[in-house]
Amino acid sequence: MPGMSDALKAALRDRADAVESTLDLLIPEITDPEGRVFEAMRYSVLGGGKRLRPFLVLTTAEIFRVAERSALRTAAAVEMLHCYSLIHDDLPAMDNDDLRRGRPTCHRQYDEATAILAGDALLTRAFEVLAAETTHADPSVRCQLVSELARAAGPHGMVGGQMFDLLTERHGDTRDALDVAAITRMHQMKTGRIIGFSCMAGAILGKAPPQLRQALQAYAHDLGLAFQIVDDLLDVEGDPATMGKSQGKDAASGKVTFVTLLGLDRARDHARILGDQAISHLKVFDGEADLLRDVVQYVLDRKS
Amino acid sequence: MPGMSDALKAALRDRADAVESTLDLLIPEITDPEGRVFEAMRYSVLGGGKRLRPFLVLTTAEIFRVAERSALRTAAAVEMLHCYSLIHDDLPAMDNDDLRRGRPTCHRQYDEATAILAGDALLTRAFEVLAAETTHADPSVRCQLVSELARAAGPHGMVGGQMFDLLTERHGDTRDALDVAAITRMHQMKTGRIIGFSCMAGAILGKAPPQLRQALQAYAHDLGLAFQIVDDLLDVEGDPATMGKSQGKDAASGKVTFVTLLGLDRARDHARILGDQAISHLKVFDGEADLLRDVVQYVLDRKS
Numbered sequence: 001m002p003g004m005s006d007a008l009k010a011a012l013r014d015r016a017d018a019v020e021s022t023l024d025l026l027i028p029e030i031t032d033p034e035g036r037v038f039e040a041m042r043y044s045v046l047g048g049g050k051r052l053r054p055f056l057v058l059t060t061a062e063i064f065r066v067a068e069r070s071a072l073r074t075a076a077a078v079e080m081l082h083c084y085s086l087i088h089d090d091l092p093a094m095d096n097d098d099l100r101r102g103r104p105t106c107h108r109q110y111d112e113a114t115a116i117l118a119g120d121a122l123l124t125r126a127f128e129v130l131a132a133e134t135t136h137a138d139p140s141v142r143c144q145l146v147s148e149l150a151r152a153a154g155p156h157g158m159v160g161g162q163m164f165d166l167l168t169e170r171h172g173d174t175r176d177a178l179d180v181a182a183i184t185r186m187h188q189m190k191t192g193r194i195i196g197f198s199c200m201a202g203a204i205l206g207k208a209p210p211q212l213r214q215a216l217q218a219y220a221h222d223l224g225l226a227f228q229i230v231d232d233l234l235d236v237e238g239d240p241a242t243m244g245k246s247q248g249k250d251a252a253s254g255k256v257t258f259v260t261l262l263g264l265d266r267a268r269d270h271a272r273i274l275g276d277q278a279i280s281h282l283k284v285f286d287g288e289a290d291l292l293r294d295v296v297q298y299v300l301d302r303k304s
Numbered sequence: 305m306p307g308m309s310d311a312l313k314a315a316l317r318d319r320a321d322a323v324e325s326t327l328d329l330l331i332p333e334i335t336d337p338e339g340r341v342f343e344a345m346r347y348s349v350l351g352g353g354k355r356l357r358p359f360l361v362l363t364t365a366e367i368f369r370v371a372e373r374s375a376l377r378t379a380a381a382v383e384m385l386h387c388y389s390l391i392h393d394d395l396p397a398m399d400n401d402d403l404r405r406g407r408p409t410c411h412r413q414y415d416e417a418t419a420i421l422a423g424d425a426l427l428t429r430a431f432e433v434l435a436a437e438t439t440h441a442d443p444s445v446r447c448q449l450v451s452e453l454a455r456a457a458g459p460h461g462m463v464g465g466q467m468f469d470l471l472t473e474r475h476g477d478t479r480d481a482l483d484v485a486a487i488t489r490m491h492q493m494k495t496g497r498i499i500g501f502s503c504m505a506g507a508i509l510g511k512a513p514p515q516l517r518q519a520l521q522a523y524a525h526d527l528g529l530a531f532q533i534v535d536d537l538l539d540v541e542g543d544p545a546t547m548g549k550s551q552g553k554d555a556a557s558g559k560v561t562f563v564t565l566l567g568l569d570r571a572r573d574h575a576r577i578l579g580d581q582a583i584s585h586l587k588v589f590d591g592e593a594d595l596l597r598d599v600v601q602y603v604l605d606r607k608s
Contacts, residue, residue, distance in 0.1 A: 032464075032468075033467075033468045033471060033472075033486075033490075034459065034460075034463075034464035034465070034467045034468045034471075034493070036467055036471065037459050037463060037464060037467040038459055041459065088420055088421075088424060091417075091420065093415070093416035093417045093420060094417050094420065111397070112397030113395075113397045113398050113470050114467070114470075116392055116395065116397060116398065116420065117392075117459075117463050117466060117467050119424075120392060120423075120424075120427065120463050121458055121459040121463045121464075123424065123427060123428065124427065124454050124457050124458040124459075124463065125454070125458055125459070127431045127450055127454050128450075128451060128454030128455060128458060130450075131435075131447045131450035131451045131454065132451060133447075138443075139442075139443040139444040139446070139447045140443040142443070142447050143435045143437075143443045143446050143447055143450075146431055146432075146434075146435035146447075146450050147432060147435045147436060150428050150429070150431050150432030150435065151432060153428050154425055154428040154429055154432060155338065155341050155342055155345065155421075155425040155428075155429070156338075159341060159421050159424050159425045159428065160336075160338035160341060160425075161338070162421060163337075163338045163340055163341040163418070163421050164336075164337045164338045166417050167337060167338075167340065168337075182337075186337075189338070
């Protein structure tokens with residue numbers, strides 16, 4: 001990809017591979033009658049995606065010298081949670097998408113019931129993995145991981161954001177009241193909170209002091225928002241062949257996005273400013289956070 | 305109810321009230337745009353149900369002198385998990401039910417998207433509540449609660465059982481291969497594991513010795529199965545006015561149940577034998593477990 005540092009390129013690839021192997025171990029194939037739900041979990045979780053969230057977990061964990069196994073299991077749990085949200089969001093009753101990561105969505109590949117259950121199972125498995133002794137010797141660390149992820153994923157976080165998003169799409173009346181502040185809040189809930197957890201997980205595992213946690217939280221906040229604005233831009237400007245998912249959906253549904261509110265140029269500017277701001281929060285880490293700086297550029301430049 | 309001891313009657317009522325108040329506090333009404341998902345969670349969780357699982361949590365917790373707040377929060381978490389499973393199982397893509405606890409199911413009252421999200425949010429909130437410091441001072445106890453509930457609810461437990469159940473309903477070929485052993489395994493996964501957790505939770509909170517945990521596990525196993533057989537009996541013999549949910553569905557769908565496999569009389573006998581067996585496991589608790597003994601009779605005699 002243009003402009004991506006070699007260090008980032010190698011790290012993204014290596015970490016994606018390591019997370020893939022971990023997921024493969026954590027969600028086995030089984031031959032029992034209920035094996036179909038494992039198959040659908042594996043279909044949705046293996047062999048695809050940017051693995052941005054796991055990358056953030058592994059990269060912040062490295063800053064705090066966290067043991068590899070702890071970091072990988074936590075990264076895998078976050079990816080399970082992310083994939084559960086994609087499966088449920090793609091359902092006919094929600095966004096009704098046929099394509100994801102260039103393949104049929106889970107309910108198109110299997111059926112709706114299996115997709116609902118595979119999502120439920122991934123969500124449950126994510127918490128099981130975080131709470132397990134193999135993830136960290138200290139149970140208070142594990143409890144903190146479970147609490148923080150639940151808060152980020154629950155009705156005040158991701159699920160609430162998705163509800164909010166669906167409501168704005170469906171009711172023209174509320175749509176008119178949406179401004180940049182409201183859209184920002186919605187995305188902060190829908191995607192920002194899990195990106196925030198991903199950046200925080202390494203700090204929790206490494207028992208980092210509050211000051212460093214705050215820096216990562218501020219970084220994640222700006223990165224997450226920049227990520228979302230680029231998503232809105234890609235829905236307008238992206239190349240469907242590269243994207244691997246439906247495109248032009250926002251415009252077709254008359255959805256309020258950063259692009260409809262700000263226009264293409266100002267939306268692009270806004271993302272860039274947030275990216276700079278994200279990087280500025282990393283000063284306290286000096287040279288330890290170079291990959292986190294590089295990933296901001298990657299998020300801004302991404303084509304899918 | 306006929307045959308129910310006064311002690312059990314009072315305990316069921318008092319504990320259901322206490323759980324109701326706890327749930328009311330743990331899932332507040334909110335006025336934000338995403339408030340609809342909280343509303344749907346509250347609709348599904350408040351004001352109904354037998355509260356059997358919370359009752360088992362509170363009653364085993366009492367045996368081990370667990371603090372009331374710990375027991376109530378754990379009981380509420382189990383009920384959230386139970387209600388999430390009902391919401392998702394009732395969806396059109398699953399069992400397609402219109403009626404639950406005498407009221408429209410969540411997706412009939414709201415819509416499918418809201419019901420999916422309300423279920424997801426309840427599942428997530430259950431883990432959040434268990435992992436919170438307010439539930440127990442000892443983080444290793446909290447981690448154990450999260451692990452055990454996740455295992456009971458995940459693809460090897462409840463979700464796997466529901467997948468298995470759906471597959472047997474839909475494919476005539478597998479249906480012919482179903483015998484009592486296969487049906488027992490399926491129900492042990494689908495409902496037994498969560499009933500098992502409910503009986504175990506008090507022992508986990510009270511750090512009970514292994515021998516007592518095993519006794520409770522054995523009790524829960526037999527109670528859960530008896531519960532399920534009565535469910536199958538009620539689907540044939542129950543009074544729709546009392547049941548508060550659709551009835552006669554098993555026969556209509558040609559589903560394999562304990563009743564189709566054993567006939568009414570032998571199914572009733574089987575439930576009674578399991579009930580006696582459940583009670584026999586409680587010997588080690590002497591007079592401390594009278595309510596657990598009474599609840600077996602209640603489960604066998606229930607009309608809804």
